[in-house]
Amino acid sequence: MEYVLATAIGVLTASGIWLLLRPRTFQVIIGLSLLSHAVNLFIFSMGRLAPGAPPIMPRGGFVDPARYTDPLPQALVLTAIVISFATTALFLVIMIASRGLTGTDHVDGQEHKE
Amino acid sequence: MMPEADHLIIAPILIPFLAGALMLLYDERRRQMKLTVSIVAAALMLLAGIELLRRANGAGFAGGSDVGYYLLGDWAVPWGIVLVLDRLSALMVVLTGLLALPVLIYASAGWHRQGQHFLSLMMFLFMGLNGAFLTGDLFSLFVFFEVLLTASYGLLLHGGGQFRVRAGLHYVAINLAGSVLFLIGVALIYGATGTLSMAHLSELMITLDGSRRPLVHAGGAVIALAFLVKAGIWPLSFWLPSAYMAAPAPVAAMFAILTKVGIYILMRLSFLIFGPTAGESYGFGAWVLMAGGMATMVYGMLGILGSQALGRMAAHVVLLSSGTLLAVTGIALLQGDGAAMISGALYYLVSSTLGAGMLFLLFEPMSRDEGGIAAMLALTADAYGLDPADTEEDADPAPGQWLQIPGLMTALAVAYSAAVLVLAGLPPLSGFIGKFMMLAGGIGEGGVATTAVWVFAALLLTAGFATLIGLMRIGIQTFWANDGDAPPIRMLEAAPVIALTAMLVLITVRAEDVLRYTNATARALEAPTLYVDGVFAAPRVADAEENGAAGEDAP
Numbered sequence: 001m002e003y004v005l006a007t008a009i010g011v012l013t014a015s016g017i018w019l020l021l022r023p024r025t026f027q028v029i030i031g032l033s034l035l036s037h038a039v040n041l042f043i044f045s046m047g048r049l050a051p052g053a054p055p056i057m058p059r060g061g062f063v064d065p066a067r068y069t070d071p072l073p074q075a076l077v078l079t080a081i082v083i084s085f086a087t088t089a090l091f092l093v094i095m096i097a098s099r100g101l102t103g104t105d106h107v108d109g110q111e112h113k114e
Numbered sequence: 115m116m117p118e119a120d121h122l123i124i125a126p127i128l129i130p131f132l133a134g135a136l137m138l139l140y141d142e143r144r145r146q147m148k149l150t151v152s153i154v155a156a157a158l159m160l161l162a163g164i165e166l167l168r169r170a171n172g173a174g175f176a177g178g179s180d181v182g183y184y185l186l187g188d189w190a191v192p193w194g195i196v197l198v199l200d201r202l203s204a205l206m207v208v209l210t211g212l213l214a215l216p217v218l219i220y221a222s223a224g225w226h227r228q229g230q231h232f233l234s235l236m237m238f239l240f241m242g243l244n245g246a247f248l249t250g251d252l253f254s255l256f257v258f259f260e261v262l263l264t265a266s267y268g269l270l271l272h273g274g275g276q277f278r279v280r281a282g283l284h285y286v287a288i289n290l291a292g293s294v295l296f297l298i299g300v301a302l303i304y305g306a307t308g309t310l311s312m313a314h315l316s317e318l319m320i321t322l323d324g325s326r327r328p329l330v331h332a333g334g335a336v337i338a339l340a341f342l343v344k345a346g347i348w349p350l351s352f353w354l355p356s357a358y359m360a361a362p363a364p365v366a367a368m369f370a371i372l373t374k375v376g377i378y379i380l381m382r383l384s385f386l387i388f389g390p391t392a393g394e395s396y397g398f399g400a401w402v403l404m405a406g407g408m409a410t411m412v413y414g415m416l417g418i419l420g421s422q423a424l425g426r427m428a429a430h431v432v433l434l435s436s437g438t439l440l441a442v443t444g445i446a447l448l449q450g451d452g453a454a455m456i457s458g459a460l461y462y463l464v465s466s467t468l469g470a471g472m473l474f475l476l477f478e479p480m481s482r483d484e485g486g487i488a489a490m491l492a493l494t495a496d497a498y499g500l501d502p503a504d505t506e507e508d509a510d511p512a513p514g515q516w517l518q519i520p521g522l523m524t525a526l527a528v529a530y531s532a533a534v535l536v537l538a539g540l541p542p543l544s545g546f547i548g549k550f551m552m553l554a555g556g557i558g559e560g561g562v563a564t565t566a567v568w569v570f571a572a573l574l575l576t577a578g579f580a581t582l583i584g585l586m587r588i589g590i591q592t593f594w595a596n597d598g599d600a601p602p603i604r605m606l607e608a609a610p611v612i613a614l615t616a617m618l619v620l621i622t623v624r625a626e627d628v629l630r631y632t633n634a635t636a637r638a639l640e641a642p643t644l645y646v647d648g649v650f651a652a653p654r655v656a657d658a659e660e661n662g663a664a665g666e667d668a669p
Contacts, residue, residue, distance in 0.1 A: 020291065025283065032290050039297045046305035073304065076253055080297055083260045087293070090267055091286050098283050101276045107287070109280040 005045055012038035023112075025095040025105050029088065036084040040077050047073035122169075123184040123199050125162040126207050126244035129155050134237030142230060149222050152233040156218050159240060160211030163204070170204040171631055181645060183250075183652035191650050192314040198250035198649060201635040202460075206247040206378055209464055212617060213371055213471050214240055216610030220475055221364040223606035228273040228362070235272070239265035239368060246375055250649060252300050252310040252337075255379070259296070263289050266372060269365040270357060281360035288343065288353045296340035302333030313649035316386040316642050320393040331398055334387055338380060338399060345376030345436045347406040348413040354433060355417065359425035363478035366425070367471040373436045374467055381443050381456075385639045386646075388447070397447050404444025404566060408573055410437025415577045418584035424477040427584055431473060431537055434577055435466040441570050442552055449564065456636035458551025461629055465544035465621060469536035472614040473585075476530055479607055480592045522608050527593045529615045534589060536618055538582035539574075544622040549574060551629065 012034050019031025047070035055071035057063055095105075102109040133155035137148045169182065184197040199207075218236065226232045242262025249255050267289075271282045304310055306329035307318050322330065339350075346354045354373075358366050380403065388398040414434030421427040442459040446452025536545035553574065556567040621628050638644055 020287075028287055032287070032294075035291070035294045039294050039301070042298060043301040043304075046301045072310075073301070076301075076304075079253070079257065083257070083293075084290075087260070087264060087267075087286070087290055090264065091283075091290065094267075094271065094279060094283050094286055097271075097274075098279045101279055107283060109276065109283075 001049055001051070005041065005049065009038050009041050009045070012041070023106055023108075025098065025107055028107060029091055029095060032091065033084075033088055036080070036088070040080055040084075043073050043077050043080060045073075047071075120182050120184055122162060122166060123182050123197050123248065124186075126159050126166070126211075127197075127241055127248065129159045129162065130237040130240040130244070134234040134241065137234045137237070138231065145227065148233050149218075149226065152237060153215070153218050153222070155237060156211065156214045156240070159244070160208070160215055163208040163211045163244075166199055167201075167204040167208050170199055170201045171634070181648040183649060185652060185654060188654050190654055191652055192309055192311050195254045196250045196311065196313075196649060196652065197248045198313075198645065199248060200645060201631065201638055202378070202382065203247045205460065205464070205631070205635060206374070207244050209374075209467060210240060210243045210247070210371060213368060213468065216475070216613050217364045217367050217471070219613075220367070220607055220610040223604045225273070225362050225364050232269070232272055235265045235268045236368070238262075239269060241265075243371065243375065247378060250312050252303065252312060252315075256293075256296055256300060259375070260293060262372070262375070263293070266365075266369065269368070270361045272365060273362050278360045281356045284353050285357040292340045292343045295336050295343075299333045299335075299337030299340065302329055302336065306330045306333065311649070312383070312386050313646045316389075316391060316646050317650075319387060319395055320391060322393075322395075327395060330387070331395065334383070335399060337383065338402075341376040341379045342406065342440075343376075345373050345380065345440060346410065346433050347436070347440060348410040348433075351410065351413065351433055355426050355429035358429035358432065358474075359423065363474055366428070367474040370432055370467050370470040370474060373432055374439075374463060377436060377439045377443070377463070380440070381639065384443060384447055386642045389642050390640060391642050391646075400444045400447035402444070403440050404448060404570075407437045407439070407441030407444055408570060410434075410440060411573045411577050413437070415573075415580040419580050421584065424480065424588060425474075427588065428470065428473045428477055431581060431585075432470050434581065435462070435470060435537075438466075438552075438574060438577070439463055441573075445556065445566055445570060448566070452555070453633070453636040453640050454555030455552055456555075456639060457629065457632040458548055458553075458555050460632040460635055461544070461551055461621075461625075462548030464628070465536055465548050465618060468614055468617055468621075469533050469545065472529065472533045472611055472618075473537065475607070475611050475614070476526065476533065479526070480530075480588075522605075523593075525612060526608060527589075529611045530589055530593065532615045532618060534582065534585045537585065539578040540582065542622065544618050544625065545578075547622065547625050547629075549578065 016031045016033075016035035016038060019027045019034065022028065022031070050069045053067050053069040055069045055074055057068075098109060099105050104111055106112070133151050137151055140148065166182070182199040184199075185191070186195045186197065188194070214236075218233070221232065221236070239262055242258050242260075242265060245258030246255060246262060249258055267282065267286050270285055271278055300310065303315065306326045307315060307322065309315055309318065319330070343350045358369055361369055384399065384403070388395050388400075390396060392398070411434055414430045414432075414437055417430030417433065418427055421430060439459055439462070442452075442455050446456045446459075532543060535541075535543045539545040539549040553571050557571060
């Protein structure tokens with residue numbers, strides 16, 4: 001399972017960075033989204049991977065550490081998702097405004113002449 | 115023990131938050147009310163900050179300590195989120211307030227009309243700033259940092275226009291990438307140590323086993339990268355000049371403190387996590403701060419000499435001051451006994467932030483006679499579809515009402531020279547004292563005059579000279595070499611600039627008091643155990659109540 005998750009994070013990050021360095025605003029925004037997905041998975045994995053272990057305290061308050069997973073990274077991921085969702089939406093608005101004002105979707109607002 | 119006495123610590127976060135949220139409920143026609151609310155809120159925030167500073171300086175907190183704590187949700191320390199107020203954070207909160215009030219008054223001369231929700235965004239920016247200065251937890255630092263960044267995106271785009279949208283696009287993209295880095299660093303540190311509390315982390319560093327130490331180093335380096343982008347270290351600073359240039363004048367003045375957030379966090383985390391109590395990790399990354407800081411100084415200096423536009427020059431002044439502070443932090447960490455240098459650097463931080471803010475406020479009226487501004491203001495009001503009847507009601511006064519008093523222009527020229535003196539570090543104003551204290555700390559009695567310090571000293575003096583040349587050139591063009599017509603200035607725009615000059619004069623006259631404070635701050639930074647022990651001893655309200663009840667039951 002570790003290999004699958006590590007590969008997923010690696011592929012997402014690599015694609016994200018490649019897209020982030022592209023000259024079109026749409027590629028940049030997709031790149032940032034992929035990067036934030038990669039980071040969310042990464043934070044999640046920092047709570048250690050344990051199949052079948054809930055992060056919820058059972059009735060009575062006694063916790064068996066072997067069958068319990070760390071709830072904190074999950075809370076962090078939730079916060080990170082909300083924030084990246086909001087900032088991506090904001091970036092989208094700026095992107096559209098830039099497209100409307102300049103008539104091009106190049107990140108510099110103008111096409112580079114070859 | 116009186117736990118409720120420390121509720122004031124959360125005031126600098128709550129006041130702007132509530133004021134900003136309240137203003138969102140009303141639309142743009144209630145401008146006068148909004149303006150009053152935001153100025154009152156900023157004044158309250160400043161007062162709360164000053165009271166906190168007084169307490170941090172005079173052992174005014176529960177238990178007679180210099181450090182105040184506020185347990186959010188009353189959770190015991192390593193588990194819950196804690197707000198920590200020590201001398202350094204109190205200083206930064208007061209600095210925010212000192213800059214906020216003049217900026218709001220300046221904006222009330224017209225900028226707040228150029229778009230939607232300007233004042234609310236400003237309030238959220240203050241909230242994020244104060245939160246980032248006060249928090250003692252890495253993840254809530256991320257949250258407050260995002261609050262201030264999101265508000266700054268909105269403010270940078272305020273007024274619209276192609277130039278701003280393009281600069282805004284770059285600014286948002288680079289900061290989103292920075293946030294991603296920050297999260298990776300936080301996750302690495304959590305994975306390696308299992309804590310996000312800065313105090314707990316600092317305590318764990320000494321006993322950390324060898325296999326996990328590299329992970330914490332990697333996490334620290336990635337977090338530092340995110341904040342170095344914000345602080346504008348060379349080569350991560352190319353976004354900064356165009357963003358600061360594109361921002362509306364009052365926003366750019368407020369942005370002068372945004373780079374200082376990066377510096378503050380780097381200083382705080384370097385000393386807590388990689389400071390004297392960190393065992394093998396002591397001084398990790400200090401080389402990067404020092405070398406990067408010096409490279410930034412060179413870049414800022416060349417930028418000042420090479421800029422033609424006023425805004426670009428002011429942005430490079432900001433870079434120069436960032437570079438200086440980073441280099442001092444690096445040198446102090448490397449050499450161990452850097453309290454005197456850090457103390458000078460903190461004094462320099464206050465004076466250069468106020469000076470740079472003032473420069474941004476001055477540049478906009480100074481370049482106004484080029485005629486661009488009036489046309490631009492009319493255009494943006496149009497673009498936002500503001501009700502014409504509404505704008506008429508408090509429209510710009512007729513040209514005759516723009517103040518053309520020569521006396522006011524003279525006052526501005528004096529203010530400009532004061533800013534130049536402060537930023538170039540010439541006597542008699544505060545910039546000189548700051549630079550002198552940094553150099554005295556490095557070279558003078560008790561300092562370790564290594565090669566690095568000498569290189570830094572040479573750079574600092576050359577940079578001051580370059581600033582003087584660059585700014586004087588602009589000053590001569592504007593105040594001496596213009597053909598008779600003084601650019602129109604409003605009283606509301608001149609007053610904040612004069613107020614900032616007065617603040618600079620005040621910290622110069624009261625330099626001894628300020629330096630005593632920054633000395634104590636620097637010594638506290640060098641002794642992280644003070645911070646850590648205090649945080650762990652922070653009393654929970656529930657416990658205190660139980661103790662109180664037990665005390666009453668006892669005969």
